[in-house]
Structure formats: C-alpha cells, structure tokens
Amino acid sequence: xxxxxxxxxxxxxxxxxxxxxxxxxxxxxxxxxxxxxxxxxxxxxxxxxxxxxxxxxxxxxxxxxxxxxxxxxxxxxxxxxxxxxxxxxxxxxxxxxxxxxxxxxxxxxxxxxxxxxxxxxxxxxxxxxxxxxxxxxxxxxxxxxxxxxxxxxxxxxxxxxxxxxxxxxxxxxxxxxxxxxxxxxxxxxxxxxxxxxxxxxxxxxxxx
Amino acid sequence: xxxxxxxxxxxxxxxxxxxxxxxxxxxxxxxxxxxxxxxxxxxxxxxxxxxxxxxxxxxxxxxxxxxxxxxxxxxxxxxxxxxxxxxxxxxxxxxxxxxxxxxxxxxxxxxxxxxxxxxxxxxxxxxxxxxxxxxxxxxxxxxxxxxxxxxxxxxxxxxxxxxxxxxxxxxxxxxxxxxxx
Numbered sequence: 001x002x003x004x005x006x007x008x009x010x011x012x013x014x015x016x017x018x019x020x021x022x023x024x025x026x027x028x029x030x031x032x033x034x035x036x037x038x039x040x041x042x043x044x045x046x047x048x049x050x051x052x053x054x055x056x057x058x059x060x061x062x063x064x065x066x067x068x069x070x071x072x073x074x075x076x077x078x079x080x081x082x083x084x085x086x087x088x089x090x091x092x093x094x095x096x097x098x099x100x101x102x103x104x105x106x107x108x109x110x111x112x113x114x115x116x117x118x119x120x121x122x123x124x125x126x127x128x129x130x131x132x133x134x135x136x137x138x139x140x141x142x143x144x145x146x147x148x149x150x151x152x153x154x155x156x157x158x159x160x161x162x163x164x165x166x167x168x169x170x171x172x173x174x175x176x177x178x179x180x181x182x183x184x185x186x187x188x189x190x191x192x193x194x195x196x197x198x199x200x201x202x203x204x205x206x207x208x
Numbered sequence: 209x210x211x212x213x214x215x216x217x218x219x220x221x222x223x224x225x226x227x228x229x230x231x232x233x234x235x236x237x238x239x240x241x242x243x244x245x246x247x248x249x250x251x252x253x254x255x256x257x258x259x260x261x262x263x264x265x266x267x268x269x270x271x272x273x274x275x276x277x278x279x280x281x282x283x284x285x286x287x288x289x290x291x292x293x294x295x296x297x298x299x300x301x302x303x304x305x306x307x308x309x310x311x312x313x314x315x316x317x318x319x320x321x322x323x324x325x326x327x328x329x330x331x332x333x334x335x336x337x338x339x340x341x342x343x344x345x346x347x348x349x350x351x352x353x354x355x356x357x358x359x360x361x362x363x364x365x366x367x368x369x370x371x372x373x374x375x376x377x378x379x380x381x382x383x384x385x386x387x388x389x
Contacts, residue, residue, distance in 0.1 A: 009349035011232035015374035081288035
C-alpha cells in the first residue's frame with residue numbers, strides 16, 4: 001500500500017475512537033458490582049460510624065481511597081502520549097503508612113507485635129481484596145487501552161494500584177482490625193499484588 | 209518546514225470537528241517530516257522498511273487521535289507518537305535505538321524513495337482481512353473511491369460502511385504490529 005493511499009483511507013475513516021474517559025465510566029459500575037458482592041457476603045462492620053471517629057481507623061479507610069484516586073488520575077494522565085505523570089508524589093502514601101506502622105509498634109509491648117501483625121483475618125483479607133479488585137481492573141484496563149501510553153508497564157502498574165487501593169477501601173468497610181500493624185501490612189501486600197498484576201497486564205495489553 | 213505549530217493544531221482541530229479535507233492535508237504535511245525522522249534514525253533499513261515504519265506511525269496517529277487535547281499544541285503530541293512507534297518498530301526489527309525527542313524539530317522533511325505497493329507482506333496483510341473489509345479498504349485507498357459509494361456497491365448501509373472501514377483500519381494496525389519482521 002502506498003503511503004498516499006493509506007492517508008486517503010485514514011482520512012475517509014470518520015469513526016471517532018472511544019475515549020478513555022467514556023470507557024472509564026464502567027469503572028464505578030465494576031467497583032459497585034464487585035464491592036457490593038463482597039460486602040453482600042461478608043457484611044459491613046456494625047460499628048463503622050463509631051470506629052471512624054478514631055483517627056487511625058479513619059486513615060485505614062481514607063488512605064486507600066486517596067491512593068486509589070491519585071493513582072487513577074495519574075494513569076488517566078499517562079494515556080496521553082505527550083503527558084508526563086508525576087508519580088514521585090505517590091511516595092506520601094507509603095510514608096504515611098510507615099508512620100502508622102511505627103505508631104502501631106509504639107502502642108504495644110514488643111511481645112505482642114507478632115499477634116498484632118497477624119490479627120485474626122490476615123489469610124482472608126489479602127485474597128478477598130485481590131479478588132474484589134479483578135473486575136474493576138478489567139474495566140479500567142479496557143479504558144486504558146483506548147489511550148496511548150508510551151510506558152505501558154507503568155500505566156498498567158498505576159491502573160492496578162488504583163484498583164487494588166479502591167478495592168481495599170471497600171474491604172475496609174467490613175474489616176474490624178484497626179491495628180496499624182495489621183492493616184498496613186496486609187492491605188499494603190494486597191495493593192502491591194494487584195499493582196503487580198496490572199504491570200504485567202499493562203505490558204501486554206497497553207501496547208499500541 | 210513552512211507550516212507552524214499553530215497551523216497544524218488548527219488543521220487537527222478542524223479534523224476533529226469532522227473536516228476530512230483538513231485531516232488529509234494534515235497527514236500529508238506530517239508525512240514528509242515523519243519520513244525524515246525515520247530515515248535519519250533508520251539508515252540500516254531498506255527504503256521499503258523505512259516507508260513501512262512511516263505508515264505504522266500514520267496508523268497510530270489516526271487510531272489515537274482522540275488522545276490529543278485541543279488546548280495543547282499538536283506537535284509534541286505527534287512527535288511523542290512518532291517516537292514511540294519508531295522505537296517500537298526498531299525494537300521489533302531487532303534494533304535498539306535512542307530517539308531524543310528534540311531531534312525531531314530539526315529533521316529535514318523527505319520524499320519517499322520507495323514505493324511499498326509491491327511488497328508481498330503488505331499484500332499478505334490485506335489478504336488476512338475479511339474479503340469485504342479488504343475490498344472496502346482497497347477501493348477507498350487504492351482507487352480513491354467514495355466510501356459511501358463503495359459501501360453501496362458492497363451492499364452496506366452508510367453506517368455499516370463507516371464502522372467496517374474503521375474496523376478494517378484497526379485490524380490492519382494490529383496485523384502489522386504482529387507481523388513485524
């Protein structure tokens with residue numbers, strides 16, 4: 001095909017590709033479905049309103065929510081090929097988490113640290129969060145495919161980070177383990193796992 | 209380069225507003241610049257392979273044109289796409305290449321040296337589309353036929369023809385990506 005002929009065909013194609021934003025409208029729906037299913041099965045903690053008064057517990061809920069929205073905004077930004085994403089700013093989240101963890105250590109005698117870390121539900125929490133994140137991840141990844149990121153691995157990781165963190169914010173409505181040693185460790189692990197899945201998927205799916 | 213960034217942006221805005229002439233004109237203006245970039249970077253490749261890369265970039269510009277924001281200049285966007293696809297094309301051909309973006313501004317526009325019409329793999333790719341899409345694409349590109357008329361001849365409504373042409377181009381880009389030598 002001669003280049004001039006290709007240009008003629010391209011100019012004749014008047015169908016607008018779906019924008020990232022339009023496709024991203026499916027993400028809230030996916031979160032609602034997956035989160036609704038999760039909370040439908042395991043329930044919201046009955047003392048949620050009272051528990052959120054404690055700053056540490058409020059952070060347990062708000063930190064993943066803020067991380068999820070920030071990572072999502074960066075991922076969307078990166079769908080433009082000429083944009084840069086200031087991902088370094090995300091460092092505040094692990095720093096706040098680390099501060100919470102240290103605070104948690106300071107609140108317990110050293111002999112109890114192991115118990116505080118393991119809590120009652122570590123083995124349930126991580127897979128529950130990862131599973132909840134999968135449907136939203138599929139919806140978000142499909143939206144990102146409309147984009148043109150020049151760094152597919154990074155875009156995928158940010159998308160995974162966003163979905164993992166948002167799933168965690170939903171799971172936190174159920175979870176009554178308010179010890180930072182517990183939630184920093186296991187929420188963190190779950191979010192990192194989903195971000196890793198996103199990075200692997202991104203490298204394959206977000207190339208164009 | 210006689211065209212300024214503002215001119216290109218204006219053409220692209222008009223194109224997004226549905227002005228196909230402005231769009232065709234923009235692609236025609238961009239192509240020699242892209243060719244210059246590919247030629248400067250890819251001396252190791254045959255002229256046919258270079259022209260193939262130029263076409264890959266054009267397809268990418270087309271299929272990702274919604275990622276340009278009208279309030280930003282179009283050139284950095286175009287160059288970012290060109291840079292990504294050029295690096296990608298070189299990598300697929302087993303070469304690593306550094307493409308500093310600032311290079312792009314000074315590249316001399318170039319005319320085609322080769323005409324990849326007869327390349328067998330280009331034809332093979334067209335052959336992998338379903339027959340109706342291939343015919344539609346061939347009619348619109350090679351013969352310069354009016355898409356609506358071609359659609360009628362192939363028994364498609366105008367809406368179906370528009371979607372079919374768009375899908376055919378998307379498929380073409382995917383097939384080319386997969387079959388890079």
